[in-house]
Amino acid sequence: MIHWTPRAEFLDNTNNKSELIHLRSSTFRKHNITVEQCDNDADTSIVREALATATDDSVEVRAEDADVLVMLVHHIPSTNHPLFFTTSKGSYDVRRIREALSERERCYLLFCHAFTGCDTVSAIAGHGKTTLFDRFCAGDIDEHVDIFLDTQATKDAVIQAGTTIFQYIYHAPGIHGYEPVPTLDPMAPEELLQFTSCNCNGDCSNSNGDCSNRRCSCKRNGVKCISACGVCKGISCKNCGHDGGESGEDSEIDS
Structure with a gap:
């Protein structure tokens, strides 16, 4: 089946x-x-290989990740062959995108994208990327943005620059007008903090029935394996919640 x-x-x-x-x-x-x-995130490797190949031939990069596009636009040299970025919504000429930007916009593109929300950074509440990009490139906070672009900048300098930029975004009156306040709310709902998961390499069945040998923490605690389990993900073991039959309308079948 x-x-x-x-x-x-x-x-x-x-x-x-x-x-x-x-x-x-x-x-x-x-x-x-x-x-x-790639062992980890592939974005940087994709961009590096695409740019290297584009020195000899035209290249099409197929991805849905804006991080890849931003890095391509920032790093593509003017001497490269045509380089296109294709998504499910269409194909885009990377060089034409870069040429449409001003020198200041090209310089601050990576910072603006990362600071306003990317794969590893949360978006800024109440402010869209385009609006913030225009504001950052207006020239009002160049000295603070430049600190983020300085590879020799100290941690304290980056923190101070980041705080100042947030003050600028939210129109806060000076350093004492914008102070981080630790939340008093719990990290997560209590039911999420109490769940049990396992990291078994087997099928989690413990079919021998010997309680002393039950290494699966889910089985030991009398609960089904869930998606948080390290290997089985609550899918590929004998202690999962489904009955092994075919799923219903929510299933997705790729041809």
Whole structure:
């Protein structure tokens, strides 16, 4: 019996993801397609390889991540061959995007994108990226933005510059007008703080029934495995919540 699993849940399982990467990589290599496998986030590697290849030939980068586009626009040299960034919404000429920006906008592009929200930074409440980009490039806070671009800047200098920039965003009156206030709210709802998960490498079944050998913390506590479990993700073990049958309308099948 085939158990259909939504794509997000399937890829959330580290074993599934590793096997899929291995399968696709080996298939590409059989067709003489160069593959570079990244251990962590691939954005920087994608940009580096695209720019290197564009010195000899035209390149199309297919991705849905704005971080990749921003880095391409910032780093692409004027001597490169055509480089296009393609998403599900269309294809964009990276050089034309760069040429449409002023020198100041090109200089501050990476900072503005990272500071206003990216893969690793939360967005700024109540302020959109475009509006903040225009304000940052207006020239009012250049000296503070430049600190973020200075690789020799100290931690204290970056903190002070960041605080000043937030004051500028929210029109706060001076350093004492904008002070961080620790929250008194709990980190998360109590029911989330109390859940149990495991990191078993087996099937979590503990079928021998011997309580002394129950290494699965979920099984030991009498609960089903969940998506927070390190390996099985509540999907690929005998202690998961589903009954092993086919899923209903919410399932996603990729052809």
